[in-house]
Every structure is written in structure tokens, then in C-alpha cells.
Amino acid sequence: MNLKEQINTDKLPNHLAIIMDGNGRWAKQQGFLRVIGHENGTKSVREVVEASAEIGIKHLTLYAFSTENWNRPKIEVQTLMKLLVKSLKKEIKTLQDNDIKLNAIGCLNDLPKKAKEELEEVIEKTKNNSRMILTLALSYGSREELINMVKKLSEKVKNNIISSDSIDESIINKHLYTQNLPDVDLLIRTSGEQRISNFLLWQIAYAELYFTSILWPDFKKHDLYTALIDYQNRERRFGKTSEQLS
Ligand code: IPE
Numbered sequence: 001m002n003l004k005e006q007i008n009t010d011k012l013p014n015h016l017a018i019i020m021d022g023n024g025r026w027a028k029q030q031g032f033l034r035v036i037g038h039e040n041g042t043k044s045v046r047e048v049v050e051a052s053a054e055i056g057i058k059h060l061t062l063y064a065f066s067t068e069n070w071n072r073p074k075i076e077v078q079t080l081m082k083l084l085v086k087s088l089k090k091e092i093k094t095l096q097d098n099d100i101k102l103n104a105i106g107c108l109n110d111l112p113k114k115a116k117e118e119l120e121e122v123i124e125k126t127k128n129n130s131r132m133i134l135t136l137a138l139s140y141g142s143r144e145e146l147i148n149m150v151k152k153l154s155e156k157v158k159n160n161i162i163s164s165d166s167i168d169e170s171i172i173n174k175h176l177y178t179q180n181l182p183d184v185d186l187l188i189r190t191s192g193e194q195r196i197s198n199f200l201l202w203q204i205a206y207a208e209l210y211f212t213s214i215l216w217p218d219f220k221k222h223d224l225y226t227a228l229i230d231y232q233n234r235e236r237r238f239g240k241t242s243e244q245l246s
Pocket residue numbers: 020021022023024025026064065066069080191216
């Protein structure tokens with residue numbers, strides 16, 4: 001039986017999130033500039049997006065650029081932003097062909113004008129697609145998102161729109177960038193690093209974590225299937241005992 005056939009499509013993660021890491025090291029290993037790693041990383045993005053939609057995943061969130069990544073050399077940041085515009089222009093067809101709706105989270109106002117406009121255009125054009133929601137985390141940092149949420153809520157409390165007593169998980173969820181998304185079920189990080197790097201801290205409270213040493217440009221369909229099979233063999237207890245679940 002091939003890998004894909006081993007996946008139980010009734011037990012897929014409803015929300016899969018991926019920290020796409022290792023582009024720079026991939027390039028270095030082959031003696032290329034880091035930008036070549038990023039370019040090849042976009043091929044993995046296309047493959048994983050298509051494979052996820054095809055298998056039936058409803059929400060896929062990709063960490064593409066963090067708030068901390070602004071601190072990289074200016075030339076690398078500029079290249080990444082150009083690559084974003086180029087990919088959006090090129091991949092609109094992939095999104096339409098696969099009935100995928102594009103969404104974005106993060107401090108989008110910090111993006112260069114061109115990138116923000118292109119992003120908004122693709123979001124608008126794909127808004128009626130419904131097979132899968134693809135969310136790009138761009139200029140995203142979880143702490144920034146949480147600070148932003150606290151500011152919005154405190155304004156509402158101050159203006160008597162809500163009472164502080166009424167604040168619960170669902171109100172917090174509604175004030176995060178991920179407002180319309182369910183909690184993350186499976187978080188994959190490539191490149192061998194075993195850290196979260198400021199990604200979806202609130203949303204991964206009960207996510208299963210999957211770390212692989214594969215560098216992002218080498219991460220392909222079968223690696224996604226391997227991660228999904230691993231996820232399906234885990235017991236998610238949410239604080240309960242194993243006996244309570246069976
Ligand atoms: C991930 O690859 C892409 C971004 C963070 C934008 P890296 O660029 O972090 O690659 P490494 O970690 O240096 O290998």
C-alpha cells in the first residue's frame with residue numbers, strides 16, 4: 001500500500017500549520033545563495049498546498065515571514081517580498097484550479113505596498129472558493145497578535161461594549177488574526193529545529209507537534225503524507241485518560 005492510501009481521510013487534522021524552515025541551509029549545502037533556497041521553497045509550497053487540498057484538509061496555515069524576519073539583511077527581506085509578489089501572481093491559477101480561498105494573518109500594513117496590494121487582490125479573487133482555506137502568515141508574530149488582541153479588548157471594555165467578566169476563550173479567539181480559523185490540530189516544522197519561533201502560541205495549545213530534519217525545499221508530498229500518518233497514530237487526550245476516550 002502506498003503512503004497516501006494509508007491515510008484515513010476521516011481523521012485528518014482540520015487545521016494543519018507548517019513552519020517552513022531551512023531554505024537558507026538548503027541553498028548553502030549546494031553552494032547557492034540563500035535566495036535560491038527561497039525560490040525552491042516556493043515549489044514545496046505549491047506541492048504541499050495542492051496535496052493538502054486534494055487529500056481533504058480544510059485549513060492550511062503557512063508561516064512565510066515572521067515579525068522577527070524583518071531583522072534579516074535588507075537585501076534578503078527585499079528578495080523575499082519580491083518573491084511573494086511573483087508567487088502570488090503565478091499561483092492565483094493554482095488556487096482557482098483547486099478551489100482554494102486565500103487568507104492572510106499578521107501585521108499586513110508593514111508589507112511593501114505592492115505585496116499588500118497583490119495579496120489583497122488574490123484574497124478578493126479567491127473569496128468564493130471553498131475546498132480549503134490557505135492562510136499565509138506574513139509579518140506575523142504571535143506576541144504582536146496577542147498584544148493587538150489585548151488592546152482591542154481593553155478599548156471595548158473601556159467603551160462599555162463588553163464587560164471584563166464576559167471575556168472568555170471565544171471572545172479572545174474573535175479578536176485574534178485567526179478569528180475565523182479553528183485551533184491547530186497538527187503543527188509541522190521542517191529543518192530539524194525544535195522550536196515554535198513565535199508562531200500561533202494561543203492556537204497550538206493542544207496541537208500535535210511534528211518535527212522533521214528535512215529542509216523545506218526538499219519537503220514534498222510523501223513527507224506530508226508521512227506526517228499525517230504519524231499524527232493519525234497518536235492519541236489526543238485533551239487532559240482525559242486513555243480509558244475515557246475508548
Ligand atoms: C525559512 O527558511 C524561510 C523564512 C524564514 C523566510 P530560512 O531562511 O529560515 O532558512 P534557514 O533556517 O536559514 O536555513
